[in-house]
Amino acid sequence: MAKETSKRKKIKKRKVIKKSPRLQPTSTPEELLNYYKDMLLIRRFEEKAGQLYGMSMIAGFCHLYIGQEAVVVGMQAAANREIDTVITSYRDHGHMLASNMDPKGVMAELTGRSGGYSKGKGGSMHMFSREKNFFGGHGIVGAQVPIGTGLGFAHKYKKDGGVCMTYFGDGASNQGQVFESFNMASLWNLPVVYVIENNRYAMGTSVKRASSNQELFSRGEAFGIPGVSVDGMDVLAVKEAGIKALKYARSGKGPFILGMQTYRYRGHSMSDPARYRSREEVSKVRSERDPIDRVRQYVLDAKATDEEGLKKIDSDVKTLVSHASEYAQESPEPDISELYTDILIEI
Numbered sequence: 117m118a119k120e121t122s123k124r125k126k127i128k129k130r131k132v133i134k135k136s137p138r139l140q141p142t143s144t145p146e147e148l149l150n151y152y153k154d155m156l157l158i159r160r161f162e163e164k165a166g167q168l169y170g171m172s173m174i175a176g177f178c179h180l181y182i183g184q185e186a187v188v189v190g191m192q193a194a195a196n197r198e199i200d201t202v203i204t205s206y207r208d209h210g211h212m213l214a215s216n217m218d219p220k221g222v223m224a225e226l227t228g229r230s231g232g233y234s235k236g237k238g239g240s241m242h243m244f245s246r247e248k249n250f251f252g253g254h255g256i257v258g259a260q261v262p263i264g265t266g267l268g269f270a271h272k273y274k275k276d277g278g279v280c281m282t283y284f285g286d287g288a289s290n291q292g293q294v295f296e297s298f299n300m301a302s303l304w305n306l307p308v309v310y311v312i313e314n315n316r317y318a319m320g321t322s323v324k325r326a327s328s329n330q331e332l333f334s335r336g337e338a339f340g341i342p343g344v345s346v347d348g349m350d351v352l353a354v355k356e357a358g359i360k361a362l363k364y365a366r367s368g369k370g371p372f373i374l375g376m377q378t379y380r381y382r383g384h385s386m387s388d389p390a391r392y393r394s395r396e397e398v399s400k401v402r403s404e405r406d407p408i409d410r411v412r413q414y415v416l417d418a419k420a421t422d423e424e425g426l427k428k429i430d431s432d433v434k435t436l437v438s439h440a441s442e443y444a445q446e447s448p449e450p451d452i453s454e455l456y457t458d459i460l461i462e463i
Contacts, residue, residue, distance in 0.1 A: 145415070148418050155189050162181055164437045168223075168441065177240055180380070181211075182381045183381040191311060199249075200280070200362070201279075205284055206240070258291030261293060264297075268280040282308055283311045283313060284311075285314070286312065313378055333375025342372055
């Protein structure tokens with residue numbers, strides 16, 4: 117019994133930070149302009165995807181990222197894109213675009229065409245790009261978390277200095293495999309940053325009704341994993357928190373959890389009317405906390421460009437998305453022979 121007590125005393129205890137400090141912006145005017153462009157591209161792309169879904173050009177499920185753009189753009193701004201890896205859930209189009217994946221290839225995959233990243237066979241939820249270190253959107257709730265933990269193991273095994281940014285939502289945070297992953301990552305000090313995109317409603321149930329502890333960033337406390345709550349509607353707050361979390365994981369100290377307080381404007385998927393919340397609630401968030409309006413103001417305050425410059429950016433982004441849509445509709449459907457590729461090896 118004495119030996120057991122002695123062992124317990126040696127278990128590492130890592131501090132859990134209750135909320136992130138408000139940090140001063142450190143980005144240059146040029147960087148702020150790039151954040152604005154990237155976030156605007158995601159929003160316009162998703163709006164177009166919603167239109168194509170309504171026209172039956174996109175089949176199956178389609179989960180839009182509108183409202184959450186600051187999370188992935190801020191994290192990518194903090195990351196080392198040469199070596200860090202990304203894995204996420206089915207709400208993945210924004211993550212792909214922020215990882216510099218070609219909008220044409222992403223849109224073509226949404227429409228099930230051969231020019232898509234998965235040759236038209238993956239659809240909205242299953243695209244990958246080894247070239248961009250993007251290891252997919254994943255359709256099963258929470259399934260990407262153990263895979264992301266495995267990617268962290270690969271980084272440590274290869275000693276390449278990389279960190280895996282593993283994204284999941286507030287709904288997935290209640291899955292058992294998430295806690296198994298936390299335990300393994302902490303036990304082996306794996307370089308993983310778990311990014312919880314808490315948009316408050318999971319599949320339609322408020323986080324207040326689904327989680328006894330709504331401070332999701334503290335979920336790793338039992339495993340000795342530090343966490344911090346972040347304003348996920350502010351790209352600069354996300355970037356600063358991301359820099360600290362990635363530095364922590366990269367230094368060999370183990371995993372870190374970022375609890376992003378964000379919000380989605382659309383339903384869980386295109387088939388969700390979102391009747392579990394009021395229009396007034398959504399309108400209030402849009403008018404007071406919209407992430408693109410916020411970074412737009414940062415751009416103007418930094419004199420990175422003026423109103424005319426912002427209009428030109430919006431026009432250019434719309435043109436880019438329009439070209440992606442045209443490419444997706446013109447690209448041929450996969451040949452019947454593709455049914456057997458990437459699945460069966462004939463010996």
